[in-house]
Amino acid sequence: MVEGAVSGNIEIKDVDKVFNAGEEGEVVALRGINLSVRPGEMVALVGPSGCGKSTLLRLVAGLEAPNAGTLALDGNPIDAPHYERGLAFQDPSLFPWLNVFGNVASGLKARKIFDKDDNEVQSYIEKIGLAGFENHYPHQLSGGMAQRVSLARSFVNHPKVFLLDEPFGALDAFTRMYMQDELLRIWQEDGTTSMLVTHDVDEAIYLADRIVIMTPRPGKIEEIIEVGLRRPRARNVEEFLHLRARILETLHFAEKLQELPYYL
Amino acid sequence: MKPLTRLLLPYLGAAAVIVNYYFVPDDSILSKKPYLLVVTVAIAAVYTAYWLIVRAAKSPKFEKIAYDAPKLLALFLAVAVWDILILKTHVLPGPFFQDITRILGVYIEDGLQLVIHALYSLRLLFTGYFIGLGAGFLTGVFAGWFARARYWIMPIVKLIGPIPATVWLPLIIIIMPTLFAGSVFTIAFGVWFPATLMTATGIMSVPSKYYEVAQTLGADNRWLLFHVALPSSIPNLFMGAFMGMGISCVALITAEMLGVKAGLGYFINLSTAWAEYNKVFAAIVVIIIVFSGVIALLFKANSKLLKWQKDSIQW
Numbered sequence: 001m002v003e004g005a006v007s008g009n010i011e012i013k014d015v016d017k018v019f020n021a022g023e024e025g026e027v028v029a030l031r032g033i034n035l036s037v038r039p040g041e042m043v044a045l046v047g048p049s050g051c052g053k054s055t056l057l058r059l060v061a062g063l064e065a066p067n068a069g070t071l072a073l074d075g076n077p078i079d080a081p082h083y084e085r086g087l088a089f090q091d092p093s094l095f096p097w098l099n100v101f102g103n104v105a106s107g108l109k110a111r112k113i114f115d116k117d118d119n120e121v122q123s124y125i126e127k128i129g130l131a132g133f134e135n136h137y138p139h140q141l142s143g144g145m146a147q148r149v150s151l152a153r154s155f156v157n158h159p160k161v162f163l164l165d166e167p168f169g170a171l172d173a174f175t176r177m178y179m180q181d182e183l184l185r186i187w188q189e190d191g192t193t194s195m196l197v198t199h200d201v202d203e204a205i206y207l208a209d210r211i212v213i214m215t216p217r218p219g220k221i222e223e224i225i226e227v228g229l230r231r232p233r234a235r236n237v238e239e240f241l242h243l244r245a246r247i248l249e250t251l252h253f254a255e256k257l258q259e260l261p262y263y264l
Numbered sequence: 265m266k267p268l269t270r271l272l273l274p275y276l277g278a279a280a281v282i283v284n285y286y287f288v289p290d291d292s293i294l295s296k297k298p299y300l301l302v303v304t305v306a307i308a309a310v311y312t313a314y315w316l317i318v319r320a321a322k323s324p325k326f327e328k329i330a331y332d333a334p335k336l337l338a339l340f341l342a343v344a345v346w347d348i349l350i351l352k353t354h355v356l357p358g359p360f361f362q363d364i365t366r367i368l369g370v371y372i373e374d375g376l377q378l379v380i381h382a383l384y385s386l387r388l389l390f391t392g393y394f395i396g397l398g399a400g401f402l403t404g405v406f407a408g409w410f411a412r413a414r415y416w417i418m419p420i421v422k423l424i425g426p427i428p429a430t431v432w433l434p435l436i437i438i439i440m441p442t443l444f445a446g447s448v449f450t451i452a453f454g455v456w457f458p459a460t461l462m463t464a465t466g467i468m469s470v471p472s473k474y475y476e477v478a479q480t481l482g483a484d485n486r487w488l489l490f491h492v493a494l495p496s497s498i499p500n501l502f503m504g505a506f507m508g509m510g511i512s513c514v515a516l517i518t519a520e521m522l523g524v525k526a527g528l529g530y531f532i533n534l535s536t537a538w539a540e541y542n543k544v545f546a547a548i549v550v551i552i553i554v555f556s557g558v559i560a561l562l563f564k565a566n567s568k569l570l571k572w573q574k575d576s577i578q579w
C-alpha cells in the first residue's frame with residue numbers, strides 16, 4: 001500500500017467472461033470474479049496457466065468487455081482502453097518500426113504531451129538499464145531487454161493503474177531482482193495502483209500487499225492472502241517462507257482437485 | 265584463389281576482347297573503328313584506379329571488389345564471344361545481329377539522341393508510376409481501414425485489377441486528349457492495382473496487439489491509423505511499389521511502341537523500321553540500365569525506410 005494515494009480504486013463485481021472458441025464451444029475464462037483493489041495497492045495474481053489472469057487484466061484495461069458484472073475505476077465504469085490503465089503485455093509487443101526511444105516515448109507522443117527537452121523518456125531508459133540502446137530496434141534486443149522496454153513504455157505514461165502481465169518472465173534471476181526493486185521504487189513514487197500477474201510465488205510475496213490465488217475451469221478466485229510483511233522485505237525470513245508454503249499448498253491443492261491432465 | 269589473383273582476372277578478359285576484335289582475321293570490309301579499344305581500356309583503367317584507391321584506403325570494400333572481379337571477366341568474355349559469333353564466324357546472322365563496336369558506335373555517334381529518348385521514357389514512367397502509386401496508396405488505405413470502403417472497393421479491384429494494363433491502351437489512346445495523357449493513365453492504372461491491393465492487405469493484417477498496446481497508451485483512432493497501421497504496413501507498400509514498377513515498365517514500352525512519338529520504345533520501333541539493328545541493341549542496353557537503376561533506387565528507399573525489419577529483401 002502506498003500511503004496517501006487517493007485515486008486508482010478498482011472495483012470488480014460479479015464478473016463473468018466467456019469466450020466463443022469456435023467448434024469447441026464456449027470457454028468460461030472467468031466466473032463470478034469479485035475483487036476490490038484500493039488506491040495505491042499492489043495486488044499479485046497467481047494461478048496455473050489458463051485460469052484467466054491475462055483475461056482479468058485485459059478486462060480492467062478495457063480491451064475486453066465482461067459478459068456479466070461490472071468493472072470500475074474510481075467509480076467510473078470501464079468500457080474502453082484508456083491511458084489511465086496502462087497494460088504491459090505478457091509478450092512485450094514492442095512496435096517493431098520504432099527504436100527503443102521511440103517505443104518508450106510512444107505513449108507520450110500518442111497523447112501529444114511529448115516534450116523533446118524533457119529527459120523523462122531517457123531517465124526511464126536508464127532505470128531499466130538500457131542506456132546506450134536508445135537507437136536499437138526491437139529485433140536487435142534480447143527477450144528480457146524487450147520486456148523491460150515494454151515496462152518503461154507503460155511507466156513513463158504515469159497511469160493511475162499498472163496492469164503488469166508477467167512483467168519479469170523473460171529475465172534472469174539478477175535482472176529480475178533488480179527490476180523488482182525498480183518497480184517498487186516507481187510504484188512508491190507514483191502511488192500507482194498495481195495488478196501484477198506472476199508465476200513466481202516468491203515474487204508475489206516480495207512485491208504484493210495481497211496475493212490473489214486463482215484456479216481454472218472456470219477461472220475464479222480461490223483465496224486472497226494478505227502478505228502483511230514490512231518493506232523492504234527479506235526473502236529468507238520465516239514469515240516469508242511460511243507464506244510461500246501456504247500459497248503453494250493452496251495452488252497444489254486446487255490443482256489436485258481439478259486433476260488437470262494437461263498440467264502434468 | 266588469392267584476392268590479388270582474382271583482381272587480375274578482368275585484365276585477361278579485356279585483352280581477349282581487344283585481341284579478338286582487332287587481330288583475329290575476319291571478312292569484314294569496313295575499317296575497324298577504335299571504339300571498342302577505347303571503351304575497353306577506359307573500363308580497365310577505371311577499374312584499376314578504383315581498386316588501387318580502395319586498397320590504399322584499406323577499406324573493407326577491397327574484399328568485395330576481389331570477390332566480384334570474376335564477374336567483370338565474364339562480362340568481357342561475353343563481349344568477345346558475341347563478336348566471335350557475329351563477326352568472326354557468322355553463327356548469328358547480320359544485319360539483325362550487330363557486333364559490339366557498331367553498338368558502341370550508336371552511343372558515340374547518336375548518344376545525345378538516346379539520352380533524350382531515355383529522358384522522355386523516364387518522364388512518362390515516373391509520371392504514370394507515381395500517380396498510380398499515390399492513387400493506389402489512397403484507395404488501399406481507405407479499403408484497409410474502413411470496412412464500408414472495403415466493401416465497395418475490393419470487388420472492383422479484384423475484377424479489373426488483374427487485367428493487363430496494356431489491354432486498355434488502344435482504347436485509352438483514342439479516348440484521352442493526348443497520347444501522353446493516355447499513356448500516363450495506362451501506366452498509372454497498372455500500378456494502381458498492386459498498390460491498392462498490397463496497401464489494403466497490409467493494413468488489414470496489422471496484428472491487433474499493436475492496436476491494443478497503442479490504445480492502452482492513450483492513442484486515438486487517428487494515431488492508430490498514422491502511427492500504427494501505416495508504419496506497420498510499409499513492407500507491404502513496398503511490395504506493391506515493386507510489383508507496380510514491373511508493370512509500369514511493361515506498360516511504358518508498350519505505350520511507346522503503340523503510339524507515343526518519343527522514348528526508348530519508340531526509338532526501338534523507329535530503328536527497326538530503318539533496319540538499324542545496332543540502335544535496337546543500344547537502346548535495349550539503355551533500357552536495362554535505366555530500369556535496373558530505378559529498381560535499385562526503390563530498393564535503397566526500401567532498406568532506408570525498413571531498417572527496423574530483420575530480413576528486408578536485399579538487392
Ligand SMILES: Nc1ncnc2c1ncn2[C@@H]1O[C@H](COP(=O)(O)OP(=O)(O)OP(=O)(O)O)[C@@H](O)[C@H]1O
Nearest residue numbers: 019020021027029048049050051052053054055056
Ligand atoms: N480470445 C480468446 N478466445 C478464446 N478463448 C480465449 C481467448 N483468450 C483467452 N481464452 C481462454 O481463456 C482462458 C484463460 O486465458 P488467459 O490467457 O486469461 O489465461 P492465463 O491465466 O493468463 O494463462 P497463462 O498463465 O498461461 O498466461 C484459457 O482457457 C484461454 O484458452
Ligand SMILES: [Mg+2]
Nearest residue numbers: 053054055090
Ligand atoms: Mg496470461
